[in-house]
Amino acid sequence: MKQVIVHPERCVGCMQCMLACAAAHSKTGSLFTAIAETPKPRPRIHVGAGLYDEGFPNRCRHCDPAPCQMACLPGAIYRHSRTNTVLIDPDVCINCASCAMACPYGVIRYHADPLAPAGKTVAVKCDNCVARQHRGQIPACVEICKVGALTFEERDRAMKRRTEEVARSATADAAPPEQAPGFSLLHTVKKARTEINLAR
Amino acid sequence: MKHVIIGNGVAGLTAAETIRRMDPDSELTLISDETFLPYCRPMISHLLEGAVPAEKLPIRGKNVYAQNRIEPVLGARATTLDVDRRVVTTADGKTHAYDRLLLACGADPRQIDAQGRDLENIFFMRTVQQVRQMLAVLPEVGHALVLGGGLVGFKAAYSLLRRGIAVTMLIRSGYPLSMQVDETAGRMIQAVLQANGLTVRTGASVEAFEGNGRVRMAHLSDGTRVSCDMAVIGKGVFPAHGFVPADRIHTDAGILVDDNMQTSVSGVYAAGDIAEHMDIARQRSWVNAIWPEAVSQGRVAGMNMAGEIVSYRGSLSRNVIRVFDTDVMTAGRVSPRDIDETCRQFSARDLRRNIYRKLVFSDNILVGFAMINDIEQGGALTALIQSRRPVEVEPERLMEPGFNIGRLMAR
Structure with missing residues (x-):
């Protein structure tokens, strides 16, 4: 089963995933028409700034067991087993924020949503684009990401690649990392800028 | 078996x-x-x-x-x-x-020692049955008295206010939710409730209820009286x-x-x-x-x-409440009664956006927090308390508006 894997070290903070996510979860499904919709479609992936202003793409991990699901008072949170996705039923949600207290990643937001009953404030989070996946598409955030910070692949394959990277970097004749040098340069610049500002 | x-x-x-x-x-x-x-x-x-x-x-x-x-x-x-x-x-x-x-x-629910306790329309709020009984009498209720400023009293008062019923809340300590929050947060919550019609009386308790079958009046320990046609007892469990x-x-x-x-x-x-x-x-x-x-x-x-030996990691007190347009989330040690001289406390307040943050550390381990509004990242702080992981980042960074768990990760 393919899953969205996040590689925060590659994120440049362009926030295109947020735009694509909001458009994918709008009524009309297109960015150009989505901006005129009420309620305004909002992203379910959140690019935050790290300690040195580096981009940090934060989205639901679809934990198993999911703390939000165990904390949900009305039982609105459930798992869609075919895509291993934790979903929130907007009809059942009572907007009590119990899931906000349970989510260790802080990825749940509370607002009116195009896909919820009109005018109702509900808990909203990543749904792995189950509707898009059903149509044979990949999640919108992965499709739009230009730098490979978000990939859609088998978790075992991603883990194996990571393990090999660590193993290679630990050998005596360690090969240079595959990552393009631009990423580390960008992060170094951002870090230096933050530290200079702090020193002032 | x-x-x-x-x-x-x-x-x-x-x-x-x-x-x-x-x-x-x-x-x-x-x-x-x-x-x-x-x-x-x-x-x-x-x-x-x-x-x-x-x-x-x-x-x-x-x-x-x-x-x-x-x-x-x-x-x-x-x-x-x-x-x-x-x-x-x-x-x-x-x-x-x-x-x-x-x-x-x-x-x-903890019983109270007051005369006339057996009058009608005096309720606990613990079971669905008790709330159904309350709902049955609500049409004849104009003014309710809520005993206790803890979570139950607080939720009862909020729910009754939303029903358009005038509510007087009696709190023994100085501010509501004193077991959960510090004084600053307690006063902010009280202000919200008062702005929405709640009357708060501090330092007084009920000595006797009076009425003809049904409760009509409560006599307080400070010698005053409050008329009420319903009372909810929220003095803990x-x-x-x-x-x-x-x-x-x-x-x-x-x-x-x-x-x-x-x-x-x-x-x-x-x-x-x-x-x-x-x-x-x-x-x-x-x-x-x-x-x-x-x-x-x-x-x-x-x-x-069932024979599968697993361990429980321990519990953490925590609560989240939404009242009117204000959200309150707390976890761990925040109330003054849970703080000692070994604690380091940090707080930040944004009056314009009505946001408050309070963090309590023991050494460099987060042991408690209170948040008023913008509570989406509260779960990350809760998990940080539960992990008992030393916090390397300056506490102020955890209270900033843009805080996210990316800031807790070494890069």
Whole structure:
């Protein structure tokens, strides 16, 4: 089963995933028409700034067991087993924020949503684009990401690649990392800028 | 193997489902004095408010007992427990033998000592039945008196205000939610409620209720009187372990359990509002009677009863409440009564956006926080408390508007 894997070290903070996510979860499904919709479609992936202003793409991990699901008072949170996705039923949600207290990643937001009953404030989070996946598409955030910070692949394959990277970097004749040098340069610049500002 | 569970709250039900999943062949009996289907207790205030109908309260379907092959024994409270003969007796005189027993009997509301306590329209708010009784009399209620500024009193007052009923809240301490928050947050919450019509009286308690059959007036300890046609008592709860042989099963405030949720008697377990285990933030034995801990304790107890040895990591007091347009989230040690000289406290307040943050550290370990508004990242802080991981980042960075867990990760 393919899953969205996040590689925060590659994120440049362009926030295109947020735009694509909001458009994918709008009524009309297109960015150009989505901006005129009420309620305004909002992203379910959140690019935050790290300690040195580096981009940090934060989205639901679809934990198993999911703390939000165990904390949900009305039982609105459930798992869609075919895509291993934790979903929130907007009809059942009572907007009590119990899931906000349970989510260790802080990825749940509370607002009116195009896909919820009109005018109702509900808990909203990543749904792995189950509707898009059903149509044979990949999640919108992965499709739009230009730098490979978000990939859609088998978790075992991603883990194996990571393990090999660590193993290679630990050998005596360690090969240079595959990552393009631009990423580390960008992060170094951002870090230096933050530290200079702090020193002032 | 014959399992008996006392209590059909979320701890008992979660344990029953866990046992059934892991051990399809065992016998399962569930004893409860409540006859309503297993329901979401924290939501009874939403029922009082009118935000959800009663049909939404059950957390499982109508056939939950049949589906899990549970034999329900409802409407009968457990009255005696014989741990040598391994038998529970219920109020109707029936006996139930067990091999493994789970005490998930929850807690009962604390009674108050006031004259005229037996008048009509004086309620506790603990069960769906009590809220239904309140709903039945609401049409004739113009002014309600709420005793206690804790979570129950607070939710009762909010729900009644939303119904358009005038509410007076009596608080013994100086501000509402004094067990959960510090004074600054308490005053902010009080201001919100007052702006929406709540009258708050501090430092006074009820000495006597007066009325002709129904309550009409309350006489307070400071000599004043408050007219009211309804009263809600929210003076806390205490674990319902009165029938448990205290000489055999060790109890403190609650029933003491080990990491496997087992009591001092082998084969007898406890979970939920009745159980007392290690508090992660306080690092001492504590009863944290909250929904999410009842779920995890029920799960761990069920696994151990089914023979799968797993440990519970300890509990953490925490709460989240939304009142009018204000959100309040707290966890761990924040109240002045939980703070000592070893604590380092940090706070930040944005008056324009009505945001408040308070962090409490013990050395460099986060042990408590309070947040007013913008609470989306509260879960990340809760997880940080639960991890007991030393925090390397400056505390101020955790209170900034743009805080996200990316800032806690070494890069």
